[in-house]
Amino acid sequence: MIETTPQPSITEVLANLNILWVLVIIAGLTVVRLALIKVPTPTARSVAEILESAMIAVAMVFLIIRPFILQAFFIPSPSMEPTLMGKNNSGDRILVNKFAYRLGTPHRDDVVVFLAPPAAMEGDPEFIKRLIGVPGDQIEAVGGKVLVNGTAYYHTDIRNKLAAAGEFGPDATSIEGDLQADHHVKFVSNGVMADSKLIEGPRLAEILTGQKDLPVEVHPGYNIRNGQKLDEPFIAEDPDYDMKIYKGYPLKHEHGNGVDEYVWNLQSLAATEFQHEYALPTEPLAAGHYFMMGDNRNDSRDSTVWGPLEASRVVGRAQLVFWPPTRMGVIH
Numbered sequence: 001m002i003e004t005t006p007q008p009s010i011t012e013v014l015a016n017l018n019i020l021w022v023l024v025i026i027a028g029l030t031v032v033r034l035a036l037i038k039v040p041t042p043t044a045r046s047v048a049e050i051l052e053s054a055m056i057a058v059a060m061v062f063l064i065i066r067p068f069i070l071q072a073f074f075i076p077s078p079s080m081e082p083t084l085m086g087k088n089n090s091g092d093r094i095l096v097n098k099f100a101y102r103l104g105t106p107h108r109d110d111v112v113v114f115l116a117p118p119a120a121m122e123g124d125p126e127f128i129k130r131l132i133g134v135p136g137d138q139i140e141a142v143g144g145k146v147l148v149n150g151t152a153y154y155h156t157d158i159r160n161k162l163a164a165a166g167e168f169g170p171d172a173t174s175i176e177g178d179l180q181a182d183h184h185v186k187f188v189s190n191g192v193m194a195d196s197k198l199i200e201g202p203r204l205a206e207i208l209t210g211q212k213d214l215p216v217e218v219h220p221g222y223n224i225r226n227g228q229k230l231d232e233p234f235i236a237e238d239p240d241y242d243m244k245i246y247k248g249y250p251l252k253h254e255h256g257n258g259v260d261e262y263v264w265n266l267q268s269l270a271a272t273e274f275q276h277e278y279a280l281p282t283e284p285l286a287a288g289h290y291f292m293m294g295d296n297r298n299d300s301r302d303s304t305v306w307g308p309l310e311a312s313r314v315v316g317r318a319q320l321v322f323w324p325p326t327r328m329g330v331i332h
Contacts, residue, residue, distance in 0.1 A: 013324070022058065071096050071316070073113060073126070078181050079294035079301070080128055083111065083331065084321070086181075090307075092332065093323035098316035105311075106131050106290060108225075111331050114292070116259045119266065119306035121306045128301050128318060131232075133291030134312075137225055140282040141243040142305065143255055145186040145220030147291045148205050149214040154255040155240040155298055158192060158208070159185045161243040167194045180299050184236040187220040214229065223293075234332070236296040241304065244282035247308045252279055 014216050029051050033281040036048040074092050078086040085092050097115045110131045120127065133139040136326040146153045153161075163172045167185045171316055187195040201216035221238035223230045251266035255276060260275070262274035269277075285291055289308035294300025303309060318331045 014276040015283075026058055029058070033047060038253060048115045053307050058289060059328055070319075071098060072322070073128070073318075078128070079112070079296050080186070081296045083234055084128065084293045084318070085327065092321050092327060094232050094321050096316040096318050097319040100252075100319075101314055102203065106134070106317070108132065108134060108137075112290075112292065113315045113318055114309060115313040115315060117306055121299060125228065126315060127292070127302075129292035129294050129300070131250070131290050132223065132230075132303075133225060133295045134238075135287045135289060136284050138282050138284050139229070139243075139245060139291045140224045141239045141241060142224065143253070144238040145219050145255070146192065146208075147215075147217040147219070148188065148208050151209075151219065152259055153208055155185050155187075155237060156180070156255075157181060158204075161207050162192075162194050162199065167197065167199060167207070180237075184296070186235070186237050186290065187218050189218060189220065191218060197241055221297075234295055237298045240298045243304050244278060244280075245285070245308075246277050246283060248283070248286060250304050252304055255277070266305070288289075288312070 006178040011284060033048045033051040033055070036044045036051070047234075056129065061083050073096055075084045075092040075094060076086055080086075084094065093284035100301060106163045108131060111128065112131050113126055113128045115129050144155065146158060162185065163179055168179075172179065172183055183195055184193075188198070191198050192204055194200075197252075201218075202212040205214045223232065223239065240255050242323065244251050246264060251264045251274065254263070260268040260271070262271055262272070264277070285308050288311045290311060292309050293302045293304060320330050321327050
């Protein structure tokens with residue numbers, strides 16, 4: 001998500017400057033310039049010319065470029081990691097191309113900024129997610145799991161066990177707090193990625209059960225679009241949930257925190273009711289709606305929670321990271 005921080009930097013303040021304040025600044029510069037014109041000195045005339053250029057620049061940036069072409073945004077949350085880093089890591093500053101979708105429509109896999117839907121139940125005016133489905137697409141998710149001697153373990157279970165075993169380092173040995181914000185667990189065919197470190201079967205079995213010789217099966221989670229399994233190397237974690245679209249809203253089974261949760265349209269369901277509806281095929285997205293997901297699949301409030309997004313809420317395409325310099329580049 002794109003959020004408002006308690007103590008915004010000057011970059012954030014300028015990027016989100018209210019139009020009223022822009023007009024006040026222009027009016028103030030105009031008053032000062034008119035006053036300086038009446039002063040018959042070369043210095044006064046030079047300052048007046050500088051103020052005139054400043055007025056034009058402010059008007060161009062805040063009244064034309066920002067509303068219709070480009071706007072800067074700050075990324076303080078981890079929902080799009082590792083594509084866009086949150087405040088705890090680097091606090092990426094990005095430029096959003098608002099003009100891109102005035103000439104065409106969003107495409108699958110675009111990183112898109114949009115006005116938060118009412119059902120998101122957040123105070124943030126704008127979100128940023130990846131566009132996974134366009135109208136007519138059939139989207140579903142299959143949650144990942146690890147079987148050790150037939151017992152299933154999910155991302156949260158394994159993350160806590162890895163932290164307690166010191167696999168994330170000495171500063172992350174406690175299971176208290178939100179480990180997922182700082183440490184990601186991604187299931188791969190030959191083991192589990194703990195951040196960038198591969199934990200293979202025998203070590204994983206030892207950490208989870210105390211016995212390294214038990215059989216281990218890793219089943220990575222994945223998304224399906226129109227019947228095809230998606231290859232998504234850009235995600236921080238594979239899904240920890242099963243999801244389909246039912247009557248226009250996400251029907252979701254979450255495995256997080258060792259508790260099974262069954263939800264449809266933000267409402268809890270009984271397991272039997274969920275299973276009955278989940279046996280049906282996922283439905284295609286309605287006309288004028290997109291399916292949005294964060295690259296940090298298990299730490300993102302997105303369309304898997306609040307449902308497909310109305311196309312009218314799209315603001316623009318996230319184009320590039322301009323700050324910090326070490327992460328400067330085009331967003332893919």
